[in-house]
Amino acid sequence: MLSSPVTTSSFSQVPGAVGVPPQHYGNPLGEQRRLAAGDAIVDLSNRAVLAITGEDRLTWLDSLTSQSIARLAPGESAETLLLDPTGRLEYDIRLLDDGVTTWLLLEADEAVGLQAWLGRMIFMLRVEVSDRTADFATIGTLGAPVEAAAPNGIPLVWRDPWVAVTRGGHQYSIATDHPAASWTYSEILVDRASVPEFVEGLTSERVAGTLALEALRIAAWRPRLAMEADERTIPHELDWLRSAVHLTKGCYRGQETVAKVHNLGHPPRRLVLLHLDGSEGVLPAHGDPVLAGDVEVGQVTSAALHHELGPIALAVIKRTTDPTIDLVVSAADNVVIAAAQEIIVPPSAGAEADIPKLPRLRATSTATGDTAR
Numbered sequence: 001m002l003s004s005p006v007t008t009s010s011f012s013q014v015p016g017a018v019g020v021p022p023q024h025y026g027n028p029l030g031e032q033r034r035l036a037a038g039d040a041i042v043d044l045s046n047r048a049v050l051a052i053t054g055e056d057r058l059t060w061l062d063s064l065t066s067q068s069i070a071r072l073a074p075g076e077s078a079e080t081l082l083l084d085p086t087g088r089l090e091y092d093i094r095l096l097d098d099g100v101t102t103w104l105l106l107e108a109d110e111a112v113g114l115q116a117w118l119g120r121m122i123f124m125l126r127v128e129v130s131d132r133t134a135d136f137a138t139i140g141t142l143g144a145p146v147e148a149a150a151p152n153g154i155p156l157v158w159r160d161p162w163v164a165v166t167r168g169g170h171q172y173s174i175a176t177d178h179p180a181a182s183w184t185y186s187e188i189l190v191d192r193a194s195v196p197e198f199v200e201g202l203t204s205e206r207v208a209g210t211l212a213l214e215a216l217r218i219a220a221w222r223p224r225l226a227m228e229a230d231e232r233t234i235p236h237e238l239d240w241l242r243s244a245v246h247l248t249k250g251c252y253r254g255q256e257t258v259a260k261v262h263n264l265g266h267p268p269r270r271l272v273l274l275h276l277d278g279s280e281g282v283l284p285a286h287g288d289p290v291l292a293g294d295v296e297v298g299q300v301t302s303a304a305l306h307h308e309l310g311p312i313a314l315a316v317i318k319r320t321t322d323p324t325i326d327l328v329v330s331a332a333d334n335v336v337i338a339a340a341q342e343i344i345v346p347p348s349a350g351a352e353a354d355i356p357k358l359p360r361l362r363a364t365s366t367a368t369g370d371t372a373r
Helices: 028-036 057-064 108-120 192-200 210-219 255-263 361-367
Strands: 041-043 048-053 077-083 089-097 101-106 128-131 136-141 157-159 186-191 269-276 289-292 295-306 310-318 327-330 336-343
Touching: 028 210, 028 295, 041 210, 048 057, 048 108, 057 089, 057 101, 077 157, 077 255, 089 108, 089 157, 101 108, 101 186, 108 128, 136 192, 186 192, 210 295, 210 310, 269 295, 269 327, 310 327
Parallel strands: none
Antiparallel strands: 041 136, 048 101, 048 128, 077 089, 089 101, 136 186, 157 186, 269 310, 269 336, 289 295, 289 327, 295 310, 327 336
8 A cells, every 4th residue: 555645854943954855954064064064964754665575585685676685684774776778767775674574665656656657567476565655755865873773673774885885896997086975864763653853852953854964965965766767767877886786686677777787888978077157146956958068068967066065966967977077056046056066977988898909800911911802
């Protein structure tokens, strides 16, 4: 049974709260600092939670998605992708297992479609999928303590694997100091019925809005399906092989494309961080065009004002775009924003297979004094 979307939040009662869930509490930059320091939490109670029970749950999910999760230990976190048959992104699944149940943490708009698709894939397996959004709320943190629900004795804390390259994964970024190293992000499930009492004890100094979380996510180069992906996106373009793909685990839907692009080809687009000119006081919106001269080469996917870096954005641009040139973003009201690239996925990404090139027949024959006819 699918739960109704959550349209209210107890966090909206905290002084200064703006939005549901709150986008900020009156001081977005200060909230960023507290969140990054591990002193604040973010209300994500509009997120969805699915639960999978049954003895075959992990091997079943492993066979369908991109990450190796068949032996996921109780309390261990993972991220996996559901791809279409051509390797394009359909769902990003944050998951943890407590020994009895596998918990799937999702964007609100993804739960209905994913649950329906999974329901069609069960066949004769010992698996049951249910929506538990009405029972559990999600709270985000980069270190602030929150008491997690533990219905089966294991605290339901999902720790983001983006902090490092996972076993079997691959990083295209060649940055010496990857910003994900300080991305100590977790999502914690709490009993939804206990949230009002929990919020009563909070002050505005202990909470941060979703704008603060988005700014820190962008600075960590962390892709988000709802923002960075479209109907054409493959994981390589967003450097998502880093945390959500196991390259040697075996077959799953879309695996052939993942392997071919990684070993023999190049992703057609690439993710970049844009450092924006803030003189106009305008941030671009999702989908705003990115231009090299007069030629559109991509689109902004996420943008924010960061407490240290200033105005920044993630954008997906054509792979062949010169990585040394400055770009511009065409924002609303004919505002043009200068943008300097910081490379996340380099133009050379892919073609990782070490396959020796065979000499052409004619060249070989000529070298030995023979001519191929």
